[in-house]
Amino acid sequence: MNDAPTLIRVSHRYTASAERVFDAWLDPQMAARFLYATDQGRMQRVEIDARVGGGYVIVETREDGDAAHYGRYLEIERPHRLVFTLSLDPAQAGDRITVEIQRAGDGCELQLTHELAPQYAQYADRTESGWRHILATLAQRLAQPLH
Template structure:
């Protein structure tokens, strides 16, 4: 695996919902369990969130009987504008990356910009596609 140059990637999506509603969907365990970190054909087996700065989260997505953990720690929570957390999928890499969610009002909805820093080059395209899929799931859930 190429670990020489970490990458930052960015995904932007408009939502037909107010920023507060979109922001809250990231931190509400019941809501987040419906859309966050779930792969196609997977089921969310565990959602544990301590939604405060310094709090941690763990999502376990069961894929074909195999559990995949998604873990991290909340670094910044500025409702409804900005959410920053560390992120790792230990099954695939021990590297912790950083994800920043920024929301801004856009007419009767909002614009979300997700920046994922520290992505391993071999995973960058797949990671960007994954975030786009996850944001589509969020839009469907809202």
């Protein structure tokens, strides 16, 4: 069995500044509007301890029950690099997610790399689709005022 992770890479260009895009990932109020959020779900809990070694818990109630996401922050270099883990089980270390943001014109470009654990390789397409949805939703939310 191959024990190397499957690398999933997605990118999105934003009209917002690199700082604004970066900050959205660590602001609980903003993260609740896009991170692991689905169109039909209802966000129940968003806790973010935005420091290296800190963590997050994001729970959304969906049609088939609660979807919980857990992670730890490994690197925080505002506004260019954010590295964190992602797990559906708080007892597991989880996959490594790297978000890199570069200024591009009057906006920025975000490149996300998900190091998917080998045992979940069959979910690579679904995972890529999920991240594309998240990044597109972030673009929509950045264009809207916070209520």
